[in-house]
Amino acid sequence: MFEQAAIKESYFLQDIESQYAAARACLQAGGSGPEQSAALLQTLLAAEIACVLRYSMMSVSREGLESIWAGTEFQAQAADERAHVQRIAARILALGGKPDYAPAGLLSRHVSPDNAEGALAKQLEENLVAERCVMQLYRELVAYFEDADPDSAALLREIAEDEEAHASDMEDLLATYRQ
DSSP states (O other): OOOHHHHHHOHHHHHHHHHHHHHHHHHHHOOOSHHHHHHHHHHHHHHHHHHHHHHHHHHTSHHHHHOHHHHHHHHHHHHHHHHHHHHHHHHHHHTTOOOOSSOTTOGGGGOOOOOSTTHHHHHHHHHHHHHHHHHHHHHHHHHHHHHHOHHHHHHHHHHHHHHHHHHHHHHHHHHHHHO
16 A cells, blocks of 8 residues: 555554555455454554554654644644544444454554654655555445444544545645645
């Protein structure tokens, strides 16, 4: 889904790509029912956790603290992603599953803010790429759940709308930063 060079440079993009790949593998393996649904939702939960960590970290990075507009936006994005985590976790529980709040293999949870000069532009570009990937995953899972689990489909459709707004926000932030 991503350019391989970009993935190798970013633990965050590696995390998002790995959750996308896990969901695709789960879909290709076939099957249905609450266990399959919970497994697919868990991939979204892990991706959302990676986003919470990323945006929270960016809000307290040097540029996030020095730039009120950036720090405030990242705090708002992190809050939205936390709400997504809560909603997805509640749906996993409703399906009889157990949400994993510490998914194995999340590389970005061990990364500190990049305070290098100009790092914000690169991070914003990575965020935009990740938001687009997550939006694609939501679209695929909405289609999967549409007939078999309309409640999950409705939840994911609502969250996908938020993700589209996040991508638009990232585009705006990037355009403002580059001016």
